[in-house]
Amino acid sequence: MSGKRRIAVTVNGTRYEREVEPRLLLGDFLRSELDLTGTHFGCEHGICGACTVILNGDSVRACLVFAVQADGGEVLTVEGLGSVEALHPLQQAFHEHHGLQCGYCTPGMLMTALDLIRKHGRLTEAAVRAGISGNLCRCTGYQNIVTAICAAAAAMQSGEPAGDA
Amino acid sequence: MKPAPFAYAAPRSVEEAAALLAEHGGDARLLAGGQSLVPMLNFRLLEPALLVDINRIAGLDGIAEIAGGLRLGALVRHRMLETSPLIASRFPIIAAAMAEVAHLAIRNRGTIGGSLAHADPAAELPLLALLLEARITAVSTQGRRVIAASDFFTAALTTALAPDEILTEIELPDPPAGSGWGFAELARRAGDFALAAVGVIIAEAGGICRTARIAMAGVGPTPLRAPAAEALLQGGTLDTGAIAAASRAAAAAAQPADDLHASAAYRRHLVEVLTRGALSAAVARARKVVP
Known part of the structure; x- marks a missing residue:
C-alpha cells in the first residue's frame, strides 16, 4: 500500500x-x-x-x-495531437489565426478545445468563450484563440483543413 | 506545490474501502473525483497518511430509477448529471445547475458523492440535495445508515459523515407531480463558486400553492432552506406580490458573511433578486408557459 x-x-x-x-x-x-x-x-x-x-x-x-x-x-x-509536418486542424488554426503569443497556455487550450469539439461538434462563438473560460491566457490573446477554435471546429466538422478562407 | 507523501489504496469493493477506513480512521481520506481534495493536497492543507481511491469500485457510478425517484451512485460525475437523459427528464434542475459548475475538465472528473462530502457552502450539489430532500447513504464496517440532506450539512466543509463512513449513494425522491423548478446563480466569472445561488421547487393545485421549497448556497456556513419564505407561499396564490414577499423573506433567512468577493449586504440583496427570478421561472414551468 x-x-x-x-x-x-x-x-x-x-x-x-x-x-x-x-x-x-x-x-x-x-x-x-x-x-x-x-x-x-x-x-x-x-x-x-x-x-x-x-x-x-x-x-x-x-x-x-x-x-x-x-x-x-x-x-x-x-x-x-499532431506533428510539425502534419499539424492537427486545431494546431493549424492556432497557427493561421495567431492564437498564441508566449505559448504557455496553448497545450491546455488545444486539449480543452479538442474535448469541446468532440463533445459538441460545431460550436458557436459563445460556446467557445464559455468552453475555454477555465483556461487562462496571460498574454490576453483570447480573441485570436476563440477565432482559431471556431475555425478548427468548422474544419473538423467539414473534414477540411482549418484555413483562413 | 506538490502533495506530501501518502500511502495509496485502490479497493475494488465498498467493504474493502470501509475496512481501510475502519483501520485508519481520520488518517485516511477518500479520493473520488479529486477536484476539491487534490488542490488541498497540493497546497498541503491536508496531509493524510493514506488515500483510499474509490474510483475502481464497480457499481458506484450508476443512475437508476427506483420507486418514486432516482438512485445515484456516489461516483456519478457532474458531466453525467449534465448529459443523462434520466436526469434531464426527472430532475431538469440538476442538469441546468451543472452548467454553472466550474469547467468541462472539472465536471468530467468531479463526483456527486465528493461534492456532497466536501460540503462547500457555495457549491451547487449540496444546495440541490437540500432542495430535493435527498437521502444520503453512508456505509462503514458497522453497517449502513441513511442521512436526510437536512441533517447532513452541519457546518462549512463539515458533514454528518463519521471518519470511517463512505458516502455510497444518494436517493432523490421525485418532486410533486406538476411542479416547476427554478435555479439562479451569480458568480463573478464563469465557473467560479457562486456569490449566491438559489434553487426552488413549487407545485400548484387549483390556483393554490401546495408545495414551495427554497434553498440557497453561498450565503451561510452550509446550504440553507428558507422555511419562513416557503410558508409565505404555501396555501396562497403565486402572484407577483407573493413572490416578492417570499423573496424578501428568503433574503432575511440568509446568513451571509463579508469576504473578498462580496459584502454580506450585497449577498443578501442577491438572494432576494435570485429568489424572485427562480420563483418566477418555477411558476412559469409549473404552468407550462416555459419548458
Whole structure:
C-alpha cells in the first residue's frame, strides 16, 4: 500500500511502464518520467487549465489526477495531437489565426478545445468563450484563440483543413 | 506545490474501502473525483497518511430509477448529471445547475458523492440535495445508515459523515407531480463558486400553492432552506406580490458573511433578486408557459 507502485499508462499510443510514488501528479509523470514536456503546469491547483490533457477520452487537469489513477488508462497530450509536418486542424488554426503569443497556455487550450469539439461538434462563438473560460491566457490573446477554435471546429466538422478562407 | 507523501489504496469493493477506513480512521481520506481534495493536497492543507481511491469500485457510478425517484451512485460525475437523459427528464434542475459548475475538465472528473462530502457552502450539489430532500447513504464496517440532506450539512466543509463512513449513494425522491423548478446563480466569472445561488421547487393545485421549497448556497456556513419564505407561499396564490414577499423573506433567512468577493449586504440583496427570478421561472414551468 505504501511505497512506489508499478503502473502502465498508454500515452499518445505508446505504452509506458514506470514505478511511481502515489503522490506523483499525472502532469509530473508526463513531464518528468516520460519527458513529454508539452504539458505545462501553471497554478497546480486546477484553476488555470494549462495542464489539461485527455484521459480516457475526457479532458482533465493533469494537476488534479495522480499518475497511479491513470494506471491502465490512455492519455492524449499535445505531443500526440499532431506533428510539425502534419499539424492537427486545431494546431493549424492556432497557427493561421495567431492564437498564441508566449505559448504557455496553448497545450491546455488545444486539449480543452479538442474535448469541446468532440463533445459538441460545431460550436458557436459563445460556446467557445464559455468552453475555454477555465483556461487562462496571460498574454490576453483570447480573441485570436476563440477565432482559431471556431475555425478548427468548422474544419473538423467539414473534414477540411482549418484555413483562413 | 506538490502533495506530501501518502500511502495509496485502490479497493475494488465498498467493504474493502470501509475496512481501510475502519483501520485508519481520520488518517485516511477518500479520493473520488479529486477536484476539491487534490488542490488541498497540493497546497498541503491536508496531509493524510493514506488515500483510499474509490474510483475502481464497480457499481458506484450508476443512475437508476427506483420507486418514486432516482438512485445515484456516489461516483456519478457532474458531466453525467449534465448529459443523462434520466436526469434531464426527472430532475431538469440538476442538469441546468451543472452548467454553472466550474469547467468541462472539472465536471468530467468531479463526483456527486465528493461534492456532497466536501460540503462547500457555495457549491451547487449540496444546495440541490437540500432542495430535493435527498437521502444520503453512508456505509462503514458497522453497517449502513441513511442521512436526510437536512441533517447532513452541519457546518462549512463539515458533514454528518463519521471518519470511517463512505458516502455510497444518494436517493432523490421525485418532486410533486406538476411542479416547476427554478435555479439562479451569480458568480463573478464563469465557473467560479457562486456569490449566491438559489434553487426552488413549487407545485400548484387549483390556483393554490401546495408545495414551495427554497434553498440557497453561498450565503451561510452550509446550504440553507428558507422555511419562513416557503410558508409565505404555501396555501396562497403565486402572484407577483407573493413572490416578492417570499423573496424578501428568503433574503432575511440568509446568513451571509463579508469576504473578498462580496459584502454580506450585497449577498443578501442577491438572494432576494435570485429568489424572485427562480420563483418566477418555477411558476412559469409549473404552468407550462416555459419548458
